[in-house]
Amino acid sequence: MTTATHPDTLAAPQTQGWFSRITSWLDDHGKGAWIAAMVLGFIVVWPLGLAILFYTIWSNRLFTKTRSCTARPVKVRHPSGNHAFDSYKAETLNRLQEEQTQFEEFMARLREAKDKAEFDQFMDDRAEAAKAPAEEDSKPKA
Secondary structure: OOOOOOOOOOOHHHHOOHHHHHHHHHHHHOHHHHHHHHHHHHHHOHHHHHHHHHHHHHOOOOOOOOOOOOOOOOOOOOOOOOHHHHHHHHHHHHHHHHHHHHHHHHHHHHHHHHHHHHHHHHHHHHHHHHHHHHHHHHOOOO
């Protein structure tokens, strides 16, 4: 009996070993999946968690910027065939990218302003603390 395979079915996962399948699945799900696997490894059997930790450090999986919560990989999509829709989509994506850039710049300015305000407050408190002993020394002693 022969089994028909669907053309969209990839044969590669069946030829990969279990270790390759697990690492590719974890890579597809990002750093969070690696961290969760490591924590679960420490909970279940601590040498397993330690092995996962060493593997992620050795393979540099935790320290690369391949995927994070804020930087999702951009999926390349083919044109739909509708020129009006494709141009609208391109304009909208460009506008959203520009808005994101402006928002990130705004947040950076906001953080800088907050840091400056905190630093100015620290310097003012420090100046007042320095004046207080000087004022006590200048008071006449009875």
